[in-house]
Amino acid sequence: MKFWISAAALALFALGLALSPVNEYFFYVSYRVLTFVVLATAWNILGGYAGYVNFGTPAFFGVGAYTAVVLFQWLKAPLAAQIAGGALIGGLLGFGVGMLTLRLRGIFFAIATVAVIFITETLMINWRYVGGATGLQLLRPEVMAPFENYIRMLFVVMAWMGIAAVAVARYVQDSWIGRGLRAVRDSEEAAEASGVPTLKLKLFACTVMGALMGAAGAPMPMYLSFIEPASTFNLDYTIGALGSAIIGGMSHWLGPIIGALLLGTLQQIITVTISGEVNVLVVGVLLVLFVVVAPGGILGLFRKWLPFSR
Amino acid sequence: MIFSFDLLFEAVLFGVLLGCFYAAVSIGLSVSFGLLDVPHVAHPAIMVFGSYCAYIVAGWGLDPILAGLVLMPAFFVLGVLIYRFYYETFERRGSEAGVRGLAFFFGLAFIIEVGLILVFGVDQRTVQAPYIGSSLALGDYRLPYRMLVAFGVALVLTAALTLYFSKTFTGRAIKAVAQDEPALRLMGANPVRIKQWAFGIATGVSALAGAMLIIIGPVEPAMDRVYIGRTFCVVVLAGLGSMTGTLAAGLILGIAESIVLMLFGASWAPAVAFGLLLLVLGIRPQGIFGR
Numbered sequence: 008m009k010f011w012i013s014a015a016a017l018a019l020f021a022l023g024l025a026l027s028p029v030n031e032y033f034f035y036v037s038y039r040v041l042t043f044v045v046l047a048t049a050w051n052i053l054g055g056y057a058g059y060v061n062f063g064t065p066a067f068f069g070v071g072a073y074t075a076v077v078l079f080q081w082l083k084a085p086l087a088a089q090i091a092g093g094a095l096i097g098g099l100l101g102f103g104v105g106m107l108t109l110r111l112r113g114i115f116f117a118i119a120t121v122a123v124i125f126i127t128e129t130l131m132i133n134w135r136y137v138g139g140a141t142g143l144q145l146l147r148p149e150v151m152a153p154f155e156n157y158i159r160m161l162f163v164v165m166a167w168m169g170i171a172a173v174a175v176a177r178y179v180q181d182s183w184i185g186r187g188l189r190a191v192r193d194s195e196e197a198a199e200a201s202g203v204p205t206l207k208l209k210l211f212a213c214t215v216m217g218a219l220m221g222a223a224g225a226p227m228p229m230y231l232s233f234i235e236p237a238s239t240f241n242l243d244y245t246i247g248a249l250g251s252a253i254i255g256g257m258s259h260w261l262g263p264i265i266g267a268l269l270l271g272t273l274q275q276i277i278t279v280t281i282s283g284e285v286n287v288l289v290v291g292v293l294l295v296l297f298v299v300v301a302p303g304g305i306l307g308l309f310r311k312w313l314p315f316s317r
Numbered sequence: 318m319i320f321s322f323d324l325l326f327e328a329v330l331f332g333v334l335l336g337c338f339y340a341a342v343s344i345g346l347s348v349s350f351g352l353l354d355v356p357h358v359a360h361p362a363i364m365v366f367g368s369y370c371a372y373i374v375a376g377w378g379l380d381p382i383l384a385g386l387v388l389m390p391a392f393f394v395l396g397v398l399i400y401r402f403y404y405e406t407f408e409r410r411g412s413e414a415g416v417r418g419l420a421f422f423f424g425l426a427f428i429i430e431v432g433l434i435l436v437f438g439v440d441q442r443t444v445q446a447p448y449i450g451s452s453l454a455l456g457d458y459r460l461p462y463r464m465l466v467a468f469g470v471a472l473v474l475t476a477a478l479t480l481y482f483s484k485t486f487t488g489r490a491i492k493a494v495a496q497d498e499p500a501l502r503l504m505g506a507n508p509v510r511i512k513q514w515a516f517g518i519a520t521g522v523s524a525l526a527g528a529m530l531i532i533i534g535p536v537e538p539a540m541d542r543v544y545i546g547r548t549f550c551v552v553v554l555a556g557l558g559s560m561t562g563t564l565a566a567g568l569i570l571g572i573a574e575s576i577v578l579m580l581f582g583a584s585w586a587p588a589v590a591f592g593l594l595l596l597v598l599g600i601r602p603q604g605i606f607g608r
């Protein structure tokens with residue numbers, strides 16, 4: 008109950024913020040940070056709970072973005088339909104990749120997800136309708152009533168999506184699904200032997216992850232008014248999602264949020280003040296550092312003072 | 318596009334050369350991932366790092382192949398250190414195959430890549446050698462000498478490692494670790510020392526592979542990304558840890574990529590390795606030559 012009240016309060020706060028006269032740049036940056044909250048939360052459902060590493064964040068994200076572009080170009084579909092479409096295709100992709108490789112050891116799944124990035128990128132590079140390698144300029148439609156401009160609206164959309172993603176992750180974590188996934192992570196043989204439907208659970212987690220990532224990608228073309236394969240299928244999304252979850256802490260839904268807010272903000276600051284390369288370097292170094300020194304992430308460091316366990 | 322038998326033959330010929338090269342760049346991973354079961358996704362990044370080291374050493378007037386050979390001992394030590402670190406932090410705690418080992422190597426790859434960008438910039442780098450730029454005319458076909466050199470080095474490298482793993486005591490010990498580590502421990506041997514030796518060899522070989530990479534074409538820091546697909550495709554297709562299988566799998570990938578290049582153009586080529594990889598994982602994950 009406490010969760011839902013704070014979720015509703017946050018949703019209203021985001022809406023209020025978007026209608027207030029806060030500087031435009033704030034929304035521009037926050038949208039990016041919030042995207043990483045959704046991606047990291049989605050990543051953690053499979054990676055954190057079940058222990059299967061997904062390197063393919065940009066594939067799911069990109070497929071969502073391109074689905075939105077196709078729906079927009081073809082049917083002039085509204086944003087909500089674009090997001091639903093992105094989630095659907097992202098989820099299907101997650102299910103497909105899962106069917107193909109979740110029977111195998113985790114390393115094979117991880118490598119397969121890298122493959123999916125490059126294959127989807129190559130397909131988009133060679134598909135003229137969505138702009139091919141050079142990309143496509145998109146004209147934003149008129150913004151809806153209470154909002155002053157499109158970026159403010161997208162900020163609210165992404166904030167709500169973040170809250171929804173966290174609610175899904177929280178549900179998965181606290182239900183029998185999460186218990187099953189944790190059993191898979193600790194010992195897959197033991198889980199299977201004691202009657203946990205391991206493959207079904209992994210497939211479910213992979214599908215939900217894909218759908219959330221696809222949804223997170225869908226508003227991206229409208230945010231940039233542009234789409235192009237190289238930046239859409241960029242491995243920076245991989246390290247952002249995986250890094251946020253691991254740095255924040257993978258055992259609880261709060262971890263990826265903390266990680267993404269911290270990392271996302273840090274990245275924005277470094278990109279502006281130093282350079283984009285240094286920002287990726289910092290994330291890489293932090294990731295290795297945390298994995299080696301503090302495997303429990305930030306949550307693990309403060310576990311003693313937190314009111315909940317695991 | 319006109320299809321002809323001549324073109325196909327040329328594509329296959331080029332594919333064979335390319336395939337041997339792919340086998341050579343994958344053979345280190347075949348040891349580290351195939352035999353030792355380390356989720357070494359940083360292998361291509363270390364290889365690209367090797368290319369840049371070879372670029373520097375070749376800049377002093379050394380032949381690039383020789384530069385690769387000179388770098389091998391240093392890379393051997395680097396490999397031993399990386400494995401030692403990996404063992405102490407992950408394998409000994411029993412969390413090697415999980416999220417953290419993979420994340421560690423992925424982070425390492427990113428650090429290497431961005432480090433190279435910060436030092437050398439994103440521009441492409443090349444080396445100079447007498448055999449770069451000219452080609453051998455064979456009737457109507459032209460074979461670039463640089464491909465032939467890479468082909469020769471690749472064959473020698475594969476043959477040497479195959480012999481090493483089947484004939485020498487240490488080589489057989491490495492295979493024994495791969496087969497049954499607890500048994501080896503019971504016999505009184507120290508598997509960790511054998512494994513760090515093997516990982517050293519795998520990394521040392523990457524220096525030579527890196528030298529070949531910069532011989533067959535210009536190198537840029539982000540190049541490791543597409544080679545994740547190529548190397549893992551070859552190693553999985555080969556069946557984990559099989560040296561002769563690595564050569565065969567390299568040839569399959571090389572020929573497939575070369576034919577796709579001819580039929581559909583360069584924009585489709587990077588997807589071939591990844592597509593083949595998915596196909597193998599879906600249909601026959603133990604690889605062609607796997608048990």
